[in-house]
Amino acid sequence: MSDEPPHGRVLAGAVPHSAHSDIPWDGLVEMLRGWSGRGALALYEALAVSAGTDDAHPYAWSARDVQRRAHRVVYEKVAPAVDELPTRRSVWLDALPAMTEKYTVLSDEIGPGVDWNRTRLTGWPPNAFYLRSRRRSVDPVPLGLAKWCIDKLRELHRDARALDRPLTEARRSQVQAAVDLLSEGDLGRLVALAPTTDRIQALRELGTPWTQLATLAQELERFFVTCSLVEFAREAIFPVSTLTWRLFHLAAFGEIVRSLRDAGAVATSVRPLSGSYTSGPSYAVVDDSGAHWDLWFESAGMWDYYGWTSPYNDLHMQAFSSPALMGADIALVGRPPTWKAILFECKWGDRDYVSRDGFHQATTYAAELHGIVEHIETVVVGRDSVVPTSSMVTLAQVPTRLVGTSHLPGLLQASLGL
Numbered sequence: 001m002s003d004e005p006p007h008g009r010v011l012a013g014a015v016p017h018s019a020h021s022d023i024p025w026d027g028l029v030e031m032l033r034g035w036s037g038r039g040a041l042a043l044y045e046a047l048a049v050s051a052g053t054d055d056a057h058p059y060a061w062s063a064r065d066v067q068r069r070a071h072r073v074v075y076e077k078v079a080p081a082v083d084e085l086p087t088r089r090s091v092w093l094d095a096l097p098a099m100t101e102k103y104t105v106l107s108d109e110i111g112p113g114v115d116w117n118r119t120r121l122t123g124w125p126p127n128a129f130y131l132r133s134r135r136r137s138v139d140p141v142p143l144g145l146a147k148w149c150i151d152k153l154r155e156l157h158r159d160a161r162a163l164d165r166p167l168t169e170a171r172r173s174q175v176q177a178a179v180d181l182l183s184e185g186d187l188g189r190l191v192a193l194a195p196t197t198d199r200i201q202a203l204r205e206l207g208t209p210w211t212q213l214a215t216l217a218q219e220l221e222r223f224f225v226t227c228s229l230v231e232f233a234r235e236a237i238f239p240v241s242t243l244t245w246r247l248f249h250l251a252a253f254g255e256i257v258r259s260l261r262d263a264g265a266v267a268t269s270v271r272p273l274s275g276s277y278t279s280g281p282s283y284a285v286v287d288d289s290g291a292h293w294d295l296w297f298e299s300a301g302m303w304d305y306y307g308w309t310s311p312y313n314d315l316h317m318q319a320f321s322s323p324a325l326m327g328a329d330i331a332l333v334g335r336p337p338t339w340k341a342i343l344f345e346c347k348w349g350d351r352d353y354v355s356r357d358g359f360h361q362a363t364t365y366a367a368e369l370h371g372i373v374e375h376i377e378t379v380v381v382g383r384d385s386v387v388p389t390s391s392m393v394t395l396a397q398v399p400t401r402l403v404g405t406s407h408l409p410g411l412l413q414a415s416l417g418l
Helices: 017-022 025-032 040-049 063-083 089-094 116-120 140-163 165-169 172-181 197-204 210-226 229-237 241-262 302-306 311-320 351-369 405-416
Strands: 099-107 129-137 266-269 283-286 292-297 330-334 340-346 375-382 391-395 398-404
Touching: 025 040, 025 229, 025 241, 040 063, 040 229, 040 241, 063 140, 063 165, 063 172, 063 210, 063 229, 063 241, 089 172, 116 129, 140 165, 140 172, 140 197, 140 210, 165 172, 197 210, 210 229, 229 241, 241 266, 241 292, 241 330, 241 340, 241 405, 302 330, 311 351, 340 351, 351 375, 351 398, 375 405, 398 405
Parallel strands: 340 375, 375 398
Antiparallel strands: 099 129, 266 283, 283 292, 292 330, 330 340, 391 398
């Protein structure tokens, strides 16, 4: 049974391009600033941790699930270059470039190609003979790039096939012919070389079909070598409708971190945004008054972390004899002597969805914390194009705000007194 969650076909254009500007990209830059060492893997893990409401896909995701969807998008974008590749391995073999390597061996027997000058130096009459010879082998530089390119194509094809078989089936012959090429002796033993401008040009100069592979290498270089993580998120994550809201959630979190720092607070990352790490706050925050706050990305873990009792968990345990915890997408929890909480629920959707579902969830989170936390505020965060003007109501003495991401800096300054 596949570990892939249920899915429909997700086209690269599933999310309208007009929504592109609704992602607070500066917030995403803030989140990705320290991830250069782990690259896209860290991005996949962070998006997998995001567990906000997605009624159409109410299942847990892994970083691998996110990676598959990103690879599906990349595969579709490089498909025109894949279409130009040969469909038969024989075409590759006939065009396989070679280089001649000269070498000398010392032999007990005379043979063709004797280097008499070197042989005389051993004494006369000679007991051994220096023989000149040649051997043909593949050129390791451009073909090292070819191997990297084919390995990457195989990976993309495998992941895209799990999500969109028709897309990959149309190019199965091209991919198989290229992959079969790696089984050829010398080529299979080459070290894969990542794309550079010089290597791509060297591959292109080998002629057809290597010129076509060089075009594919150039496309793959753009996604996997030269573009930044934010550019990769724009190109490969944003177009997938089932990932866009997760990207919005992550970017909104980064916008909160950025706003806190801009207001003079010290926000220190204390754990990666990854499901493989023990649950806990993601940032430790100290505002300019010296007050300490915990900033949570996905806050369901705060009940166990602080030793609080969750009414929802109690209800679920009584009915089903199994634990269940829920929490806001983002929570800023102020430490004693006075417990405080600002709870953020991020919603990527239309006006009615943001206001209705956001209000329901935000007020439920506040009700759960009633009697545990002395001061509570809730914030529903939508896209700026959906929530152009911030608003506020008070319910049971708890302020609930509806804001766009551009309102977060001012809101945090007011709520924290920064």
